[in-house]
Amino acid sequence: MTWQWIGLIAFSLTLLPAGLAMAADRIPRRLRAKLTPVRPRGWALLLIYATAPVNAVPRLADAAPGITLACTAAGGALAVAGCLLLGFATHRRQRQAVATPR
Numbered sequence: 001m002t003w004q005w006i007g008l009i010a011f012s013l014t015l016l017p018a019g020l021a022m023a024a025d026r027i028p029r030r031l032r033a034k035l036t037p038v039r040p041r042g043w044a045l046l047l048i049y050a051t052a053p054v055n056a057v058p059r060l061a062d063a064a065p066g067i068t069l070a071c072t073a074a075g076g077a078l079a080v081a082g083c084l085l086l087g088f089a090t091h092r093r094q095r096q097a098v099a100t101p102r
Helices: 002-023 038-060 065-099
Strands: none
Touching (some): 002 038
16 A cells, blocks of 8 residues: 555656646756657656556555456556557658758
8 A cells, every 4th residue: 555655646746747847848947958759748647647647546545456467458548549659740850850951
């Protein structure tokens, strides 16, 4: 039970603010060149963050094993969706960087 609280707090303090800032297109100018598709990366971080509460809250509430299993599967699907979105955004950026002449 302690590990769920630790994970939930750690993800809430790291991924949530970064994901919200990037999804709102609020990042420092010095980082903008490295994180070119800012909004898709922000949404990807929020999807990856959503895995923590979806996984931890049913366990902390001492839910039935079926509900816990369903929430674990949903959390895994959210994590995979976030990773895919991040991968597509990065791939699109790399492809556009090669296609544009200097």
